Amino acid sequence: MKGEFILDRNHLSYWLRQMRKSRELIGPLMDGGKDIVFKSVDKIHELVLDCPASLPSPKEFLFPQYESMLRFTPLHLPLTKGGQGGVSLSEKAIEDLSDKTKRVIFGVRSCDISALSLMDKFYIEGHKDPYYARRRENTLFISIVCNNPDPTCFCIGLGTGPYLEKGFDIQMTDLGDRYFVQIGSHEGAKTVKAMSFLFRRPQKTDYEDQYEVFLSSKARFHKRINLEGIRQMILEEKVKDDFWQWVAGRCFECGGCVYDCPLCTCFTVTDRTYSEGIERVRLWDTCMFKGFTRMAGGVLPNEKMVKRTKRWYYHKLIYYPESLGGFGCVGCGRCTITCPGKIDMASIAARLKGLVLNEEEE
Amino acid sequence: MNKILTVCPYCGCGCGLYLHVENGQIVGVSPSRSHPVNMGSLCVKGWNAHEFIAHPDRLKYPLIRKNRRGSPENRRFSGVSWDEALNLVAAILDEIKKKHGPDSIGILSSAKCTNEENYLMMKFARAVLGTNNIDHCARLCHSSTVGGLAAAFGSGAMTNSISEIADAKVLFVIGSNTTEQHPMIGMHMLEAVDRGATLIVADPRRTKIAEFAHIHLRQKSGTDVALLMGIMNAIVNEGLVDVDFVRRRTENFDTFEETLRRYSPDIVEGITGVKAGDIRRVARIYAMEKRSMLFYAMGITQHITGVDNVRACANLVMLTGHIGLPMSGLNPLRGQNNVQGACDMGGLPNVYSGYQTVTDPGARKKFEMAWRRRLPEKPGLTLMEMMDRAYEGKLKAMYIMGENPLISDPDLTHVREALERLEFLVVQDIFPNETSEYADVILPASSYAEKDGTFTNTERRVQLLGKAIEPVGESRPDWEIISDLSSRMGYTMNYRGTYEIMEEIALLTPSYGGILHHRLQEGFGLQWPCHDINHSGTQYLHRKKFARGLGTFITVDFVPPDEPPDDEYPFLLTTGRVYFRYHTGTMCGRTAVLEREEPESFVEINPDDAERLGIRNRSMVKVSSRRGAIELKAYVTNRTPLGIVFIPFHFRDAAANILTNPATDPSAKIPEYKVCAVKVEPLVRPQKVKRVPSVDLEALRIT
Amino acid sequence: MKGNLKNNKKNGNIYIPLNGRIEEIIQLTSDVRLFKAKTEIPIDYKPGQFFMISVWGSGEIPISVTSLPEKNGMPELCIRKTGVVTTAIHSLQTGQFVGLRGPYGNGFPMDISKGRDVVIVAGGIGIAPLRPLIQQFIKKPNETGKVTLLYGSRTPDEIIFRDEVEDWKKSGITVVLTVDKGNDNWNGNIGLVTGFWPEVRTNFKNAVAYICGPEVMIKAAMRDLFFLGMPDDRIITTLESHMKCGVGKCGHCYAGPKYICTDGPVFSYKEIKEQSILK
Ligand SMILES: Cc1cc2nc3c(=O)[nH]c(=O)nc-3n(C[C@H](O)[C@H](O)[C@H](O)COP(=O)(O)OP(=O)(O)OC[C@H]3O[C@@H](n4cnc5c(N)ncnc54)[C@H](O)[C@@H]3O)c2cc1C
Ligand code: SF4
Ligand code: SF4
Ligand code: SF4
Numbered sequence A: 001m002k003g004e005f006i007l008d009r010n011h012l013s014y015w016l017r018q019m020r021k022s023r024e025l026i027g028p029l030m031d032g033g034k035d036i037v038f039k040s041v042d043k044i045h046e047l048v049l050d051c052p053a054s055l056p057s058p059k060e061f062l063f064p065q066y067e068s069m070l071r072f073t074p075l076h077l078p079l080t081k082g083g084q085g086g087v088s089l090s091e092k093a094i095e096d097l098s099d100k101t102k103r104v105i106f107g108v109r110s111c112d113i114s115a116l117s118l119m120d121k122f123y124i125e126g127h128k129d130p131y132y133a134r135r136r137e138n139t140l141f142i143s144i145v146c147n148n149p150d151p152t153c154f155c156i157g158l159g160t161g162p163y164l165e166k167g168f169d170i171q172m173t174d175l176g177d178r179y180f181v182q183i184g185s186h187e188g189a190k191t192v193k194a195m196s197f198l199f200r201r202p203q204k205t206d207y208e209d210q211y212e213v214f215l216s217s218k219a220r221f222h223k224r225i226n227l228e229g230i231r232q233m234i235l236e237e238k239v240k241d242d243f244w245q246w247v248a249g250r251c252f253e254c255g256g257c258v259y260d261c262p263l264c265t266c267f268t269v270t271d272r273t274y275s276e277g278i279e280r281v282r283l284w285d286t287c288m289f290k291g292f293t294r295m296a297g298g299v300l301p302n303e304k305m306v307k308r309t310k311r312w313y314y315h316k317l318i319y320y321p322e323s324l325g326g327f328g329c330v331g332c333g334r335c336t337i338t339c340p341g342k343i344d345m346a347s348i349a350a351r352l353k354g355l356v357l358n359e360e361e362e
Numbered sequence B: 001m002n003k004i005l006t007v008c009p010y011c012g013c014g015c016g017l018y019l020h021v022e023n024g025q026i027v028g029v030s031p032s033r034s035h036p037v038n039m040g041s042l043c044v045k046g047w048n049a050h051e052f053i054a055h056p057d058r059l060k061y062p063l064i065r066k067n068r069r070g071s072p073e074n075r076r077f078s079g080v081s082w083d084e085a086l087n088l089v090a091a092i093l094d095e096i097k098k099k100h101g102p103d104s105i106g107i108l109s110s111a112k113c114t115n116e117e118n119y120l121m122m123k124f125a126r127a128v129l130g131t132n133n134i135d136h137c138a139r140l141c142h143s144s145t146v147g148g149l150a151a152a153f154g155s156g157a158m159t160n161s162i163s164e165i166a167d168a169k170v171l172f173v174i175g176s177n178t179t180e181q182h183p184m185i186g187m188h189m190l191e192a193v194d195r196g197a198t199l200i201v202a203d204p205r206r207t208k209i210a211e212f213a214h215i216h217l218r219q220k221s222g223t224d225v226a227l228l229m230g231i232m233n234a235i236v237n238e239g240l241v242d243v244d245f246v247r248r249r250t251e252n253f254d255t256f257e258e259t260l261r262r263y264s265p266d267i268v269e270g271i272t273g274v275k276a277g278d279i280r281r282v283a284r285i286y287a288m289e290k291r292s293m294l295f296y297a298m299g300i301t302q303h304i305t306g307v308d309n310v311r312a313c314a315n316l317v318m319l320t321g322h323i324g325l326p327m328s329g330l331n332p333l334r335g336q337n338n339v340q341g342a343c344d345m346g347g348l349p350n351v352y353s354g355y356q357t358v359t360d361p362g363a364r365k366k367f368e369m370a371w372r373r374r375l376p377e378k379p380g381l382t383l384m385e386m387m388d389r390a391y392e393g394k395l396k397a398m399y400i401m402g403e404n405p406l407i408s409d410p411d412l413t414h415v416r417e418a419l420e421r422l423e424f425l426v427v428q429d430i431f432p433n434e435t436s437e438y439a440d441v442i443l444p445a446s447s448y449a450e451k452d453g454t455f456t457n458t459e460r461r462v463q464l465l466g467k468a469i470e471p472v473g474e475s476r477p478d479w480e481i482i483s484d485l486s487s488r489m490g491y492t493m494n495y496r497g498t499y500e501i502m503e504e505i506a507l508l509t510p511s512y513g514g515i516l517h518h519r520l521q522e523g524f525g526l527q528w529p530c531h532d533i534n535h536s537g538t539q540y541l542h543r544k545k546f547a548r549g550l551g552t553f554i555t556v557d558f559v560p561p562d563e564p565p566d567d568e569y570p571f572l573l574t575t576g577r578v579y580f581r582y583h584t585g586t587m588c589g590r591t592a593v594l595e596r597e598e599p600e601s602f603v604e605i606n607p608d609d610a611e612r613l614g615i616r617n618r619s620m621v622k623v624s625s626r627r628g629a630i631e632l633k634a635y636v637t638n639r640t641p642l643g644i645v646f647i648p649f650h651f652r653d654a655a656a657n658i659l660t661n662p663a664t665d666p667s668a669k670i671p672e673y674k675v676c677a678v679k680v681e682p683l684v685r686p687q688k689v690k691r692v693p694s695v696d697l698e699a700l701r702i703t
Numbered sequence C: 001m002k003g004n005l006k007n008n009k010k011n012g013n014i015y016i017p018l019n020g021r022i023e024e025i026i027q028l029t030s031d032v033r034l035f036k037a038k039t040e041i042p043i044d045y046k047p048g049q050f051f052m053i054s055v056w057g058s059g060e061i062p063i064s065v066t067s068l069p070e071k072n073g074m075p076e077l078c079i080r081k082t083g084v085v086t087t088a089i090h091s092l093q094t095g096q097f098v099g100l101r102g103p104y105g106n107g108f109p110m111d112i113s114k115g116r117d118v119v120i121v122a123g124g125i126g127i128a129p130l131r132p133l134i135q136q137f138i139k140k141p142n143e144t145g146k147v148t149l150l151y152g153s154r155t156p157d158e159i160i161f162r163d164e165v166e167d168w169k170k171s172g173i174t175v176v177l178t179v180d181k182g183n184d185n186w187n188g189n190i191g192l193v194t195g196f197w198p199e200v201r202t203n204f205k206n207a208v209a210y211i212c213g214p215e216v217m218i219k220a221a222m223r224d225l226f227f228l229g230m231p232d233d234r235i236i237t238t239l240e241s242h243m244k245c246g247v248g249k250c251g252h253c254y255a256g257p258k259y260i261c262t263d264g265p266v267f268s269y270k271e272i273k274e275q276s277i278l279k
């Protein structure tokens, strides 16, 4: 389903307000004049659209940091911690807690939308992850063509932004007094159709203006990074272990790069015994921690930090393309913002480039 | 999904973070991008600060037990209503006070609670109970700072701001494992290094921050005074003293200088093991650059010479005039999220809020008038003294809010005995802990996510908490509990909210004079001193003049540690923290990821020592001191130098504080956590696996 | 009749475990027990696959099947007590339940052993996933050549399935037992399994090997066998790792580009080298 429309700026809030009647509306809001955060929108006019990147990425709405999965309610006997006593079970004792809220996430950036297609592949293909899948079905994304990229952004070199050709539900380009609205999915089309009287077909000038926004947006990038080049360097073993050692030495083991990244997927599972029942919960986890691969008896296969840092880069640059068909990075720049050690994707890529250039000069 | 800006509940960095709330449940955390401290980053504890809030172990209703020494039936805790619990506490405290006098009761307030709560707690102790017996865990980490710097400068806090660090030229870090214990300050330091600053680290252990250092001095534990004196001696001898500063802004230099003469770098080399050349080099680097910042933490304070260590640091900055300017100052890094605030609020036996001493009649008068009660004149007991008195049976009751002395205090066996001998113990906390096992009444408090109020971080930044969810179970914010209890004891505390408490604080505390909740809502808080409503806070201290007028050189002399190693106990034990753990683990022990990373205690030992003793990496060893013994895993590493072993103090099993020495600094009464003598023995002799002669594979291959 | 376990088709949630009623518990050594669990629907599985076994309130862990599938749907699980969840499982009695998800993983390739000599190398609890293989070879003796089991334990008391080993011998399997440390009653071999290649009288070039045990042992055995002429795609091992989901989502079991839970846990030495799985 494809389609292109024009929405008058004045009609945006009406449209969103109508949408909010059947879905939770999430959008970028300025919190007390301090930070941009994505949260439930109370006052629609307070939405901020030319905003810097939010932390963390919108993956939190599909794969939340903390998610209750199952609840197990024993039918008899009180629970003891760490055991279930002599409980007799039936299937009804296990309840699926997956979230069924319908949401529309407004104002998402192109890079994050690009990340979704890989996330879908990862979570839905093969064994289908029901929690992700259900949230995904229930969530509509309305993305905005970035006209104000952060200095940390580098989607432009990866083709994952600032605007997209496909993969979005609805993509909007801000043309000043009106929005250029593109539809990229069935759900997106349904949403526009439901309010079709708000939209009109674009004219030639609309296309021209849209193109101009694309151009000017592209011109504002500070960074252009070619990850393919970096990938080749790694594959050709030009990146030596002492480089990774240096990187690892600067890692604070905060996990921020993983938590913030729209394409990191790891989680851990833990059981919580409440008096009403036992909840099985999953939480974001990161391969940056040595305990992530801890084995029985306390064996730590990845005790050395360098193994873990290296793995993060290998996973994103080498294994992701092999298994999912795209880099594990869409250039959103969040790891640059969040990494206290300044060993994020962009910095490392820049540094590797620098190293090679130096070597070639020698 | 809603997101609420609040302050991290873990360390003194005071990072700004958002709590994500959905359906009344906290489902995540994210960093604030524009916060001046963390700027979009968080450490692993911050990133996981949401998980423990709804943990099933949370205390949800008040618990009491009839008799903790009685039959198992009587010993069991049973849930009761708030009315019943508080009436009981009020009645018994009243009775004990009447029978044994107010000073038979001791209060521990908490570096984890808000300023408002600490203020109320000290008001409760002083006005309601009538005792100055109030203290908190700052005694165990930074009381030497509070005392030492108050005497030298008139104010014991970080003089610079965290955001200045990145622009400094020289960073001298002594006794602080900054990247692990104050990660976000470590981040600013690393940034400074990237921008070309010189980083000097003095620490016996090869900590993470030491790996970034240009110069790493590995002085013997407990010889910091000598090291600093050596550096100052070199500064004087090389003519690098800021003479003008010393003359105009300080006093008492001459007496100090006499002692200083004895500490030539060569002599100091003999004491500390640091090469005289390195001492001179550090002296030059530190003194010659104006933008020099000095940092220290527990490695300086937790010694019997803790106050002297602090004084020595103060002398060093005065000698070079590196204070009172941006990017130039003396910076104690405070551990707990609100340890600064708890001290500021007077959770100490000798001062009211704002360090106004109880012995000063003027200050006392002011508080008496505001609180409409006569206040005790004598300073009260410190934490360790309370334990001693309890042990002797002279202290009858204790009320402990948000602290767990049964892991964090030195010489645990003694503390356990002491608590057992109390007639009445009230513990107020969010989780049951080791201490609450000895309680008669447990009061469930709300966590940082369920209340508002303020925390003061290590750079004196007073920040507002955001209430994200309703209190879990029947728990109540600490300030509500205190004011309710106080009303039941006949002293009405009638506050509509924490903002009213803050108003009272501002009224009575000059340095908080302009700090009011509505002002904190904009931006990211205010840094004290902030004298009035128009004052915009203070970025760095002691500009133009010291808080006390002139800075004083206080003469210090090297005193060896109380318990040096000997033949029987040949190792020096030093204790500290590990990155994934925090304090006694009540919060992070209930966070899946953090718990998994460091599930058990360990002792770090140098490979050469290990080899000599026949200790293999990860094998079990027994570590014993004159006070007790623990069994734990050995971790063989170069981080720890020869002759020294390191044990983190977080763990309940194999608690390091069974070993530590309760000897205290004579004036600050801070215990000597960092040095005591121990011996280490392998528990299992490495067994030799008998191997058959290795097979000649080549021979087999031919067949 | 044998249903493949895609449990709870109704709502398609792969994380919901089936209930497995414990019908029998056999104490094998001081810290190893064999559990026979009965599920509502009989489950089909292959040697080398594993289940995610859970005890509510303690957690979920991967455990290999240690028996061949049977009509009554009672997979056997041989579990060593090492930590939180295994301790919780050990505290269960017959008639109580464990949660069961699976089977997951690829299982052992069986066709490559057709007509060849087989060397099975086990260390400690590593015998668990290999037992169904042995049972299979005994059941169909004509499909393979000579089968040799090299099995190392720490002490004689820690030899798991000791009685069964005698039966295996009677059924024509050559068994070489060895221990790291003997005791008074032990007059057998002492030493690491990799010291006993000479006892395996087999033409390694033509044989196939199945290995499971501690990682150091696996590495050493694979290297030795390769050196002895066995082609690396016929040296088969099953790997252990931290696992939370078993279905390729949680990320804990990563090994190079592979997830051990879905791409493994069974790998050939060839794959391991090419994909740098064990490092
Ligand atoms: C494919 C596979 C098959 C296995 N088969 C068997 C078997 O047949 N018999 C047997 O006794 N053991 C087997 N194990 C090992 C068994 O899973 C671990 O001993 C067990 O997970 C330890 O859990 P615990 O909670 O008792 O230990 P703890 O040390 O308390 O572990 C805590 C948590 O860490 C994780 N964890 C720790 N070690 C492991 C590990 N090795 N693998 C996965 N997760 C881990 C678990 O999530 C566990 O909940 C197998 C492992 C794998 C990967
Ligand atoms: S690796 Fe960094 S820049 Fe790339 S998508 Fe992840 S967070 Fe964004
Ligand atoms: S964000 Fe940076 S410091 Fe933190 S874990 Fe990632 S790489 Fe390490
Ligand atoms: S550095 Fe301290 S305040 Fe900041 S997130 Fe970590 S624990 Fe919290």
Ligand code: FES
Pocket: C242, C243, C244, C245, C246, C247, C248, C249, C250, C251, C252, C253, C254, C259, C260, C261, C262
């Ligand atoms: S166990 Fe979860 S990905 Fe393999």
